[in-house]
Amino acid sequence: METSYTLSVVIPMYNAEDYIGICLDSLLNQNLKLDSYQIIVVNDGSKDNSKAIVEGYVKKYSNVILYNQNNSGNGAARNKGMELVKGKYLYFLDADDYIASAVLDELVSVLEKKNLDILGFNSINTRSSHLNTSKTALNIRALEDYKVKTGVKFIAEHNYRAEVWWYIMKTDFFRSTGVVFYDRKFVQDSYITPTIFLKAERVLFIPHDVHRYRQNDDSITHIKAPAHIRKHMNDLIFAVKKLDALIHSVNDEPCENRLKNRQQGYVFFFLIRFAKSDMSFRALRSILSELKAIEAYPIRHFIGKDYHGFKYRVLVFVLNRSFLRAIFLYTYRFAYQQINKNDRP
Incomplete structure (x- = not known):
């Protein structure tokens, strides 16, 4: 695959007007040049003001891309985003989550230095929109202390997290797995992620604070319908x-x-x-x-x-x-x- 960017971030979006701005701000507040990474937002038929908010970012930032489609589900939105990916590395992020400032360049450095298929990191559960500073400092020289494993060995030895936003992957590797996302609202990553891992030769997890998972009252444990x-x-x-x-x-x-x-x-x-x-x-x-x-x-x-x-x-x-x-x-x-x-x- 001919790459135009170092990194591509794919964000499926549906009715996320309260969160998408925070998500995009976190991705733009990184130590990466705008022409080195792309942010792909797939608007899955949002009925609120989400589309207009992202359009404002598209006008202001050359690396933000908006694709609009009829409501087809989270899986279809991710698949469409993959069609637009031009980065060497790939990251999926949900529209209501965000990441710490100035972490993406560090993650890319680790991916390059270790020649990884998959790199995992830590996430924090929060209701706050302002946990912008990473709580850990990444020492690149200390990476020798962390062992690269096959995906099979990683699954065997770790209580791994299934959600895809725990990991950045090499795009060519991801595409080689043949994985496509299904139109399932819940626990989709429960079988997608291990499918990917079983095909990976070089996997590494680092205890670096990167991702923020937003807790809200619309979670599956709160809705009683x-x-x-x-x-x-x-x-x-x-x-x-x-x-x-x-x-x-x-x-x-x-x-x-x-x-x-x-x-x-x-x-x-x-x-x-x-x-x-x-x-x-x-x-x-x-x-x-x-x-x-x-x-x-x-x-x-x-x-x-x-x-x-x-x-x-x-x-x-x-x-x-x-x-x-x-x-x-x-x-x-x-x-x-x-x-x-x-x-x-």
Whole structure:
């Protein structure tokens, strides 16, 4: 691929008028020349003032690009952004998140020095829009202390984060994986990221403070609408099935075990979400039969180094036994409905 830039940042955007300016400001407040990196915003049919805000940046900054499309979903927006990428390195950032000042040049230096396919870093959860200064100082000379690994070994040895904004990647490498994003609202990166990692030869994680994940009351744990919960549950099961294909493609037992742990984690959280949903118990039994066929249920690989608390152990014991599971889910659902009955329209 002929590259015109060192770095491309792809931002899918939908109704982000309260955040997109902060996101773009953070990307522009870097120690990189404007002609060395591009910022690609894919407007996925926003109905608020997001488009106009970005148009203002396009007029002012030569490296900001806006592409408008009809609402097609986050995955389609990322895929369209990839078509416009001309950078040697690639980063996906959500429109409501942002990054610390003056970190991108450091990350590019590490990518170049170590000849990496993937570089990971730290993120901070926050409600603030002003955490602009990185809390860590990156010592390039100390990089020798950090070991480059294959993606398979990285998955096996780390409680890796699935969200793609934890990582900057070499664009040619990403394209060589053949990965495309699906039109799924939730947990899409849960199978996209490990798919990429399994093909990577050179992966490095550095404990450098870079990304800010914005917490807000619109998160999946706060929205109680039945359709929203059902969508989340459907996407969790989709992720479980996608991970099954990955698990069967791996010949490394520690890596396989980590992927099974993640897969059954999604089964666990699917069952917890079920108690808050309007899905019938008959439908649940049908789904569990499908999961048994691919050995994703009963939950045998969830408890381990990543999840080992007493609460998780008790819940897994209950959820794996049909009689106890039924009592627990019926009771949980009844209590949840009583607590939230005043919130119903």
